Amino acid sequence: MARKLVLWGRRSSCNVQKVIWALEELQLLYVHVELGGEHGGLDDPAYRALNPNGLVPTLQDGELAIWESHAIVRYLAAAYGNDGIWPPDPARRAIVDQWTDWTATTLQPAWIKLFWLVVRTPQTDHDVSSIVAAYAETVAAMLQLDNHLAANAFIAGNRLSYADIVAGVALFRWFTMDIDRPSMPGIEHWYARLQQRPGFRQAVMVSYEELIGRLAY
Ligand SMILES: N[C@@H](CCC(=O)N[C@@H](CS)C(=O)NCC(=O)O)C(=O)O
Structure with missing residues (x-):
């Protein structure tokens, strides 16, 4: 069974936009939780446990939680992409x-x-x-x-x-x-x-x- 992908972060953030674009480009199903900015929530202990920086975005893939937008996009490309988005060479x-x-x-x-x-x-x-x-x-x-x-x-x-x-x-x-x-x-x-x-x-x-x-x- 596919693991559950959850993206945390407000869509007005350019760093969150990278992750939304990657998820859409790869046609993945995911849950999006708006967080940060006017939505607040960055200081919630449960969120800090996922992302100690208290910033967005964060991506959860099953048990794995990743922060830093470039690390997230690389991960998605490597885990779910084709050899265009993630060149094996x-x-x-x-x-x-x-x-x-x-x-x-x-x-x-x-x-x-x-x-x-x-x-x-x-x-x-x-x-x-x-x-x-x-x-x-x-x-x-x-x-x-x-x-x-x-x-x-x-x-x-x-x-x-x-x-x-x-x-x-x-x-x-x-x-x-x-x-x-x-x-x-x-x-x-x-x-x-x-x-x-x-x-x-x-x-x-x-x-x-x-x-x-x-x-x-
Ligand atoms: N280098 C980090 C930067 C993360 C960052 O600065 N996120 C900003 C939004 S772009 C943030 O969380 N700001 C607080 C807020 O949105 O409330 C990344 O690329 O993920």
Whole structure:
């Protein structure tokens, strides 16, 4: 009998969105418990026992509880994926991991900082010099990815892998934030391809209205 998958975390979190997209992409059945943000629950002892960081997302697969969105997405791809989303060839998987870790250390810190400064910070508190610096960092990271995508339909070649999931959650917010966007054909074509996937539309293309002007969580 299949084990029971439970995802904990509010769907407005980009880190939770990675997991929803992976679950949908793999067509897995799961229970989703909204937690964190306005839903609260992060300090419940039962939740802390699953995730001592008191953050979302957390995934339970039977007895196994995993936190850190990239670890969760990798696990789902390895446990339930095909050889596109989880390439068995070590060389190809190294490319997937390279961009996955680069997303954690370079792309996401940059775009999240920009999103906090432009969207989450109330307009009256906007700090132009911080916005300009975060914007420059985000554009530099996006251009690096754009350059890579000029020769690749997806991050690791011609099939979607978990690197597309962790990096791709940035796109809806990048393309809807009130900022100038330099032309990036590689990123634009990738975004168009990702929008054809129901899992991307369901997990990522969701309103972030509740986050506008809100620094609370
Ligand atoms: N590195 C962690 C970051 C987790 C994290 O910062 N989660 C945020 C949401 S994106 C959180 O739980 N914030 C508190 C809240 O939502 O109430 C991961 O990728 O899972």
